[in-house]
Amino acid sequence: MRHWPRAVLAAALASFLALASAADAAQPPPGASSCSGCHGTVPNGTPIPVLRGRPAHDIAGLMREFRSGARPATVMGSIAKGFNDRDIDAISQWVVGQGQ
Numbered sequence: 001m002r003h004w005p006r007a008v009l010a011a012a013l014a015s016f017l018a019l020a021s022a023a024d025a026a027q028p029p030p031g032a033s034s035c036s037g038c039h040g041t042v043p044n045g046t047p048i049p050v051l052r053g054r055p056a057h058d059i060a061g062l063m064r065e066f067r068s069g070a071r072p073a074t075v076m077g078s079i080a081k082g083f084n085d086r087d088i089d090a091i092s093q094w095v096v097g098q099g100q
């Protein structure tokens with residue numbers, strides 16, 4: 001075969017584009033967009049701290065402490081219990097970066 005059939009090339013291009021958009025850093029991981037409802041990106045006069053700009057591993061550590069109950073919380077305990085370790089790492093990366 002001298003040339004790839006057009007349909008094969010189109011399918012390859014489509015799957016490449018799908019992978020590229022799945023890896024798009026602009027998309028928040030599942031659960032991460034909910035954080036901004038309470039944690040703003042600038043101090044907003046509430047005791048709820050801004051997460052942006054902090055080290056991701058600190059946020060991940062705090063989330064694990066909330067999840068285990070080691071760190072006292074009003075709401076974060078039940079929020080953190082909804083996430084596994086992979087979720088926590090992905091969400092922590094996201095909230096300290098471009099979004100919250």
Ligand code: HEC
Nearest residue numbers: 031034035037038048049059062063073074075076077091
């Ligand atoms: C309903 C409001 C609310 C939402 C939604 C929320 N938080 Fe919180 N967060 C709080 C409050 C209130 C505290 C203070 C601890 C407590 O009382 O639970 C807190 C504390 C924290 C802290 C500890 C910060 C510090 O320096 O002590 C981290 C980390 C955190 N939240 C991460 C997150 C992440 C990640 C999400 C999204 C998955 C999230 N929060 C969603 C209200 C919220």
